[in-house]
Amino acid sequence: MPAQDSSTRAPSTGFEFRVLGPLDVLYDGVSQPLGNSGLRSALACLLLEPNQVVSIDRLIETLWGPAPPATARTIVHGYVSRLRKLFSVGSTDAAEDRPQIVTSSPGYLLRVDSDRVDAHRARALVNHAQGLEPAERSRVLAEALTLWRGPVLSDISSDRLHRMVVPNLDELRLLALEERISADLDLGDDKRLVVELSTLVERYPLRERLTGQLMLANYRSGRRAEAQSWYHALRGRLADELGIDPGPELRTLYERMLRDDESLQRPPRRSGKERDTGPAPAELPPAVAGFVGRQRELAALDRILAEHEQGQANLLAMLTGTAGVGKSALAITWSHRVTHLFPDGQLHASLRGFDSERAPLSPGEALTGFLKTLGVAADGIPVDLDERAALYRSLLAERRFLILLDDARDAEQVKPLLPGSAGSLVLVTSRRRMDGLVVRSGARILPLETLPTEAAVELLDRAGVPGRSEAEPAAARELAELCGGLPLALRIAAARLATNPGRGVCDLVDELADERDRLRALDIDDPDASVRRAFDISYRTLHPTHATTFRLLGLVPGHTFTVHAVAALCGTDPVTSRRRLRVLALAHLVTEYEPDRFGMHDLLRLYARDLLATGDPGAEQESGAALGRLLHHYLVVADHARRFLRPTRDDLDFSADETVVRPRITGRSGALEWFDVEWPNLVAAIVTANAEQWHESAWRLTRLQFNYLMVRCPWEDWITIYTKGLDSARRVDDPPGKVLMSAGLGVVHSRFGNADAALEYYAESHEGAVATGEPGWLAMAQVNMGSVLFRLGRYDEAQRHCQDALRTYRRLGDRYREAGALNNLAQVEQVNGHREAALEHLREAVVMYREADDLETLAMVLNNCGEVSVELGRSSDAERYHDEALGVALRCGSAMRQAAAHLGLGDVARARRDFPVARVRWETALSIFESGGSPRALEVRARLDESQRGVG
Template sequence: MPETVEYGLLGPVTVHCDGLPAALPRRQRELLAALLLSAGRVVSVEALLVTLWGAAPPPTARASLHNHVKRLRSVLDAGREPAERRLLTEPGGYLLRLGADVLDVTRAETLLAAARSAARAEDWAETCELAADALALWRGEPLADLGSDALAREAPRLSELRLQVWETRLEAQMHLGRNAEVISELRALAQEHPLREQLHGLLMLALYRCGRRAEALAVYRAARHVLVSELGSEPTPELQRLHQEILSDEPAAPAPAPTAVPRQLPPPVAGFVGRESELAGLTAYLDHAAHDGATMVISAIGGTAGVGKTALAVRWAHSAAARFPDGQLYVNLRGYDPQDPVDADDALAGFLVALGVAAPRIPAGRGERIAAYRSLLADRRVLIVLDNARRLEQIRPLLPGAPGCAVLVTSREALGGLVARDGAVRLDLDVLAPNAAAQLLRELIGERARRDEAAARMLAELCCGLPLALRIAAELAALRPGAELAEIAEDLADSRHRLDAFDAGGDEASAIRAVFSWSYRTLEPEVARAFRLGALHPGPAFDAYAAAALLGTDLPGARRLLDRLARAYLVQHAGPGRYAMHDLLRAYARELAAAEESEAERRAALTRLFDLYLHTAAQCADALFPAESSRRPAVAAPPGPIPRVANPSAATAWLDAERANLVATALHATGFGWPDHTTRLSVILYRYLDAEGHFSEAALVHTQARRAAALLADVSAEAAALRQLASVDFRQGRFAAAADQLNLALSLLAAVGDTRGQTHTVHNLGLVERHQGRFLDAIGHLRQALALNRAQGDTLGVARTLMNLAVTERSLGQFGPAVEHLTESLVLYRELRDRMGRDALTVAGEADALTNLGVVDLRLGHAVQAADRHRQAIALYRSVEDQRGLVEAMVNLGAAERHQGLYPMAGRHLEQAVALCRELGDRYCEADAHANLGVVYLRDGRHPQAADELRLALALYRDLGDQAGLAQALESLGQARAAVPHGRSG
């Protein structure tokens, strides 16, 4: 495999592997050139298609590109392990990794930077030698052998680099007294590049020093004529000054470039990780601006306090410094510091000094300073970093006026005006991803973080991925070298005192509270109040309706305040129309709320929020399950704006979006004084959480409801919570636990005479007993529930109980009563649907009756009729997106198709059912699916696969305690084993 690879772009595209040239066809050379020009960054497939085939690639272009990549990889990565490969396939494109000093362009840029450094030290011999070495890297016109228009646009940049090297070498030769040697070379270059005044100036000076004053003046006249006729402008003041000095025999400088080359960047921070895409994005912006010949303004290295804006800007600026040979300027504008912000006038003065202007010669007025600054930057390539800006007034006077320079701005404000008016590009910086945060801790802490990866990840999570907090945590670890990382993480886990731990040893410039406070102090009073009260929200993210409730304002007002907080990076966008705070910022804001808002104001804000969630959840439940509206508590509409959730799709979307907030509301309301909200919320959310399979959230909400009911001494509410917890156990196959919960609920309800609650509980107990194989007990409870439902006039309850009674009768082989009860249930569900519209419960109930009739049909030998019923049921389940019913019907359809001998079709339906069961966490249905699939494979002659499926079914039936399923699966497994030939595994 090639150990060393060297690439060339300064002439025809070349690649040498272990010193030997590799022959590449033109398309592969174009591909290689495109990747080299973006080395270290992913180049999208779309960009490569345009590069290789132009704006209208042929239909076969993607396949051809794949083949070209494959062939190029065979040259660059032959025999290399995947982790060591140079040409990588990334999401959306390809990336070429370069080693150090393997590309001639990079070597030329490095040599040029070294030559200029030697020139500043007036080591002209070293300057000349380094520039000559760089110049020798050119083998002709860059990229001259390629036919790509897109790549041709890159050639001028490489030619410009060559001219800069040439000028540096010629100027050094003149300092060494070799003026006569360079005249012919300078004359040829000046003729080839007639608009380049630096070349004309060097040629004039070389001629003059050789006693050829008249020729030097003639060069000036010719140059002026070209500039006036071509550009309509006079020569630069520097060239005019050199002309006057030659006229008066007083040339003062070896070249017309009196400005200094500033190198003001601060050192990059140690342990910089996790910002690869942002660094690549900044470079991409620079490339784009270079193509357009524009000044690049990047304002949107924006983000919250401590997120690493300055670290990113400085790191990128150092990596891009070679592309700005005329220097790098840097100023901390102190927009969010304890000290006063830096005024633009003072920043201009500092920049003028850095560019070589003597302090006494700095103009007094701002306008004159701006003019002098922009004049010095004209025709130069300088990178300007404006760090920690707060206002546009600090930034605009510091923008250069001509192309070639780049400006990098960091701020805790979004600075939208800079984007709209000045063409800035935004780059919003978020906290580090968990892996990157843990990696930063490993970099900063070292062995302890590598030894205890779990503690490092916990510490990273407690720091919310905020780089400043991570660095303070690393300092804490350094101050306690004998402590385990887990111990430090445990100390930080106490949310009441977490901000105290991040005091950075009393360093106000780094302490979390102080850093946050500099952003907070800039807020208008109503925005500051929104920041404080918004932090009281107990959930992970919230929308404008929630903010309006907390603040007691209207929707436009809430949106305006959230937008202002987002521009200050004190809340983050967490999806369309949603906002969030990371935990450290939330802790700071809650401290402010406790200090500046009264307890009554805080309680009123949360009451408005919880009322909003309770009422909207009730509206959603009514939209989705109107047949059960009488079983839910009535909730009055709160004041303030309320989301529109009148139709089922809007209701489902709202519940899905707010599910985590509703769970958080139940947890917070129970523990902090709103227990009645929790008990009602539990009943309102029960059917949605159950139907959608959100069992973990259901367990949390209903457990909190039981605690809240105990606080309220509300026995009926406690029994309802127990019944809902039993449903969670039942859905996950924990039948014994479900029975215990229901029996406890029954005892509570009997004590207070709650007949309605007893009806629901007895019905559910019958379901659990059926799944435990206690069919006679189940029939007794279900008949009791049926009588109670008929007495109470509950049509929905009657329909549901009839169906479950029929399923139990079917299990005992009582097919006549089962068909009778299922038929009556089907009629009732259809009547309810006709009366109430397409309610999800009535539609799903109709489907339940159909698929259960299909099961009976199959038992009676009517497989075709059974399959038809299951298909009708599947269509109904899909119409209301009932995934749990759908998967059960698919299992039953597979069984019916199996009995018709349609094994491939049955296998497909059962395989889909297995996948969906796992997604829903429905272990009982999954057991049935595996069992049926095993029998399909057995009948189809696929005996080893049959045995595998049946073993899976057995394991699930054992866990579930389903004796009937267990016996049937064991019988089928015995058949599968008997069918496997001797000596083969089964």
């Protein structure tokens, strides 16, 4: 008999801890008093995770659940002190032999030999039994079973422990029992087992393995009818209670009994070099219910298989993606579709790379399981890992297996499990992108994204209550979008609808709409089906530096972020930032959409934000500093970029700050590209700055967008950010901020045709400018007032304001701003019939805007010149002005100025009675104005209608 492994040797003296029954602590075999239930629960929590840090928050949850008392932390500290005193019993023991509770952030660690805790000793015995001869295996497992003294933790009232720990230990006991019976069956103890198994099957009527063992014991005892009757009884129970059939293993056993398969009698044991001649292994997990979509990915796997068949692809394919994205579901679904192409069988191993309860499966353990499946006897399995892998490769040589390795942690876990020849195909799923396997093994990586909305809605229907999406289509789409298309979140949402038939889809949408509570709403009792738990597992594998970066990403207001922005956020440089982000991308916690631009799933963003909110006391200060750095980054880069678009018309200057490493922006086109790409992030940054009371940053960052707004004219965003900017300027009572913010709102309302609102904001800006006593501010306000008064038909007042502003600018020598006053004065002169004077003022403005290289405003004034020229009957001059305006607008990227030029060229064609050309130009203008949401579309449509009536 082989010597007993040291990991299974029972302690003889000192402390011994028992949780497989009522909690008990023994010292030298004598039970020690433990005190109240709270202390007992705290000790149980520490014992179940020996030599690992258990956070104070987890201890509090274990003791009191979701509603702890205000003094919870103090009470926990008291329990720890009492436990330390308890462990001081027997002070003559060597220090290394004694249990110790060590303070280790964010909680405590119980340092103890795990063999002194019965639950861990039982697990060690079960593991040790694998591979032993039947008689020794039976003895070791029987010893393990004696460690259970009754219901696990029967005197502990913690709901958390009974939900998350006790079921696992109950399952371990049943596993040990089944393995012991399997060993006894190998020993031929069939008749005695019939009695024992009959009792067990009555106690666990849905346990298929026990039923199969009872069937086999009866069959080998000559009771074939009884064997078959147990199968029919189980099939009936499964159908009645669960609506399912027995699994493939039990069905196969039943069919072999019907055929009187001689191999069901105890077979002779095989050596490690002999192959199993029994049925081909079929280890794939059951097909996934409610699988939808993924047609592109299924087709990609089909192509990889076809290339593999033709010798054009290697033997390894990988599905990667974030937690809950459906990697395993896709792998299992596709594998079931192609089993017929692998006649030698399918092997499956859950590698537990990201399992919250169990350690990752070692390559050695996985190989042992595969070798047993392939028919190798326990004593024929080599001890050495390399020899074990070599035997595995030999058994697979010249055979065709599909090997599914689910939930791999890293390449080192996968490499020993790869076949040596090309006949078999390996499919791996992992949260990490293992680039090393691409280099070394030619792996084909297929990254999984979230589901599109239509497929997400279909999954909600299939996994929940069919027909819900048809009854509430808009709510179903919104629910799918709130879940971010993440299959795990969608299945949880569907389960909540299915278990609450009276609850409408819109009710769940309302609950998930609150970002602060969304993750909690996507938690359920099953820890393996919780969005937060899935994210937790990925997060806990990160290095502290990368974990900090991930948490801080929860502060990023927008949906994408560059390496430069994250460098500012984390207080580092872009090279370091890029390296950290790519580590997070390998773990599928962020996604690199294009070089140096990343993003993260909405639910991951909320999870990162929650981590910050529940961090240590210094987290709030850290978060505030990080957000401040990010906002300053946007201020510096936006200021730098805006200067390529138009001359600045304020005193804000952040671009000279050399402490911020900016992305490279060259010229007008580069600046426009930067604004176009970053625009959603800039809008979100301003809204966040206002909400988080970074008011100076909020209004200043808003102002820095003005030049871009004048070119691109995103009307709704314009109103949004300037409303936030004005609110911030008012809150800090910043005079220049209030003047500029109210003026910006006046501009957008004026352009949008809402002259009354524009007048209100311009009047506030004018009042603020007067209060500053600065001539330049006042002149700017007067130009704006002149513009809106003109639109309201108050021409005399408009003219007076424009003339006052013109005199001020000339006195200050500010030719650029003088041009604006001239343009507005010309509009008044035009409507008053003084067209020559108006055209002269506009020409002066054209010269000044050329000097300033302000292309957007130059295009506007050239169009105004063309409009006046048409009224003067000078169609050739008008055409020249509008053509030049169109060219300038195309150069600067202003769609609204392009549309105005087409409108003017249509007016020129109408003046020449060339109506077909006029309609083409107007239709072009209408298309641009409508796509930009401009109210001038109504003006163009009126011309087209008039033209149509004239033709009619």
